[in-house]
Amino acid sequence: MKSSTDVIIIEDNELLRDSLKEAINKSSSIRCENTFNSGEAALDFIGKEELVPDIILLDIGLPGLSGIELIPELRKLSPTSKIIIITIHDEDENIFKAICAGAAGYLLKDLSSDKIIESISEVLNGGAPMNSHIAKKVLNMFRDQNVKSAGYDLSEREREILSFLVEGLSKKQIGEKIFLSHHTVDSHLRNIYAKLEVHSRSSAISKAIKEKLL
Incomplete structure (x- = not known):
């Protein structure tokens, strides 16, 4: 039985990528060993290493393939991994596409590292974390x-x-x-x-x- 939760980060902002990795590795039960600055690099590594992370933290605005385009590709390679979007983009279309593609959560980057780690635990316990702002947008999509x-x-x-x-x-x-x-x-x-x-x-x-x- 695994003793810790494996997380990978796909984010082109080096400062955010490194700070998230550092925060995650301070947790007693969550580990992050692999980070990537593009979707293509992540897909190549996951495919070659047959990596099966528990959680994938994924940005939308990546160079090359966007985060939304990556979701189905990641799910093909690692279907049991839970994907959490972390982005600055809160447009209805992006939220809709990400959730429909299979994202387990949708968070904005203004969340603290502690809140993001809480969201990882929430996904592992069957939740689908979203900022309250995003959750309201999702409900409004239905009403509209x-x-x-x-x-x-x-x-x-x-x-x-x-x-x-x-x-x-x-x-x-x-x-x-x-x-x-x-x-x-x-x-x-x-x-x-x-x-x-x-x-x-x-x-x-x-x-x-x-x-x-x-």
Whole structure:
């Protein structure tokens, strides 16, 4: 069993890249040994070394391939890795594309290193971290859509829980918010995944956004 969480950073800003690595390596349970200044360098290294990081911290505005273009390529090479976007870009289109491509979280660079490390732990515990500003934008995307799909026969409770997933809440936070046990939330999530024909949180969120389920 792994004793620590492996993180890689793909960020072209050397100062930010180094400061994030330093902050992560001060943590007792999270380690960062590999950082890259471009997506191409990361893909080459991951492919050659058969690297399977637990977490990938990914910038959007990279030279060459953008972070959004990288997400599907990274998921092909390392499908179990969780990808967290860290960027200055808060445009709706970037958020939409990143989440639909499979990003597990979307953070703005004005967060402190401590908050970013907290977000890594949140992803590992089943959450989908976003700045409150970003979470509001995601919900507004749904409200701005005029046409809704049939909804896959989701119950009102399932739709409510799906909306909390989109907001980035963990299973524990969902249970506390609507006064349900961990096991009951798990049961609802299994039903949601089965109805949406997906197998992960990020896929459920992506489908909810793409198909306007909320």
